[in-house]
Amino acid sequence: MSTNEEELKALMTAGLDGDAAAYRALLERLSRHLRSYYRGRLTRVGRGSFEAEDLLQEALLAIHTRRHTYDRAELFTPWIHAIARYKLIDYLRRINSSRGDVPIEDVGELTSRADHDEVESSIDLKRLMARLPVKMQWAIQYVKLDGLSVAEAARRSGMTESAVKVSIHRGLKALSAAIRPEQKS
C-alpha cells in the first residue's frame, strides 16, 4: 500500500470526525493531485488550465458534500479516484466530447502526481450564492465565510441552530449543483 493512501486516509478519517486542520490538509493535497490529473486529461481535448481549475473546484465541492459516502473500512484512493473520474466523464459529456478520450488509468495514478501551479477559475462564488434561497445564503455567509459559530449565526439570522446546520448542508449541495453548468445539447 502506498504512503499516499495511508496518509490521505488518515487525514480523511480525522476530517470526518470533525478535525478541521486535518480536513484542510486533505483538501489542499487533493487539489494538487486533482489539478495535475485534470490538466493532463483536458489537454487531450484541447482545454487548458482554467477549465481544469473549474473542474477541480467542482470536484472539491462534490467531495465535500458527498464525504459521508466514504466507508472507513475501504481504501481511500479508489473513492477519490472514482469521484474524480466521474466528474471528468460528466464534464466531457457536457462539452460533447467522446468518452473514448478517457484512458483507463490505474487507481493510484491520481494521487501519484501533484501540481501546485494554481490559477483563478472562472467560477464566481458570489454570483452562485446569489441564486440560493436567502436563508442558505445567510447560513453559509456567517458560518462558512465569516467563520462565526453556528450559535452566533442562529442568533443573527433568527433561525434555530439546527436550521442553520441544515441550511449550510443544503446550500453547499445546491452550490455543488449550480457550479456544474448545464449540459450543452
Next chain:
Amino acid sequence: MKTGDLINMLTTNIEAVDHRQVSRTLAAAVAGGAVIALGAALIMLGGRSNIRSDEALAFLIVKLTFAVAVTLLASVYLTRLVRPGVHWRGWMALVGVPFAGIVGLAAISLANAPALHWQAMFMGDEWLECLLSIPIIAIIPFALVIWAVRQAAPTNLRRAGALAGVVAGGLSAAGYALHCTADSLPFVAVWYGGTIMLCTLGGAVLGPRLLRW
C-alpha cells in the same frame, strides 16, 4: 474564485460526519417503499380471499419469498454501489439467483404437467392485471429509492438506476402477491419475473437522467 478560497470556505466550522447515513437513508427508503407497495396492493386491489387452503398459502409464501429475496439482494448491492470506488462484481450475479430459482421451479412444474395445461399455467386468468399492477405499484417506491440514491454518490448511473428498478419491482411484486390468485409457478416466473425485469429496464433508462450530480 481561487481554489484556496474554496478550501477555506469548505473547511471552516466543519461538523463530524455520520458514516452510517448512506445505509440508513437507503434502508428507510426501502422500508417506506414496502409499506406503500403493500398498502397500495391491499387498498386498491384487495387481499386474496381463498388464503385458507394449504395450497394457496404455499403459493403465497413462494411468491413472497421470491419478491423479498430479489428486493433484499438488490438493496444490499445498491448500498455498496452508491459509494464511489466500492464494487463487488459477484453481487450482480447474486441478484440473478432468485430469478434462476423461480425459473428452475417453473421448469420442474411444467415437466410434471401435461402439455395441454401449459398455456393455462403460463397465462392464468390475470396476466394482464399482473403486467399492469406491478409496474404501477412500483412507481412510488422507485421514486423513494431514487431519492435515497441521490443522497449518496453513485458513479455508475445506469447500473444504480437499474438496481433501484429491481428494488422497486421486488417491493411491488411482494405487494401484488397479497392479491394475486394465479397459483402456478410458470405464471410467477414469467409475470412476476418479467415485470420486475421491466422495472429494471425502466430504471436503467431513467438512471442517468435522475441520478446525475
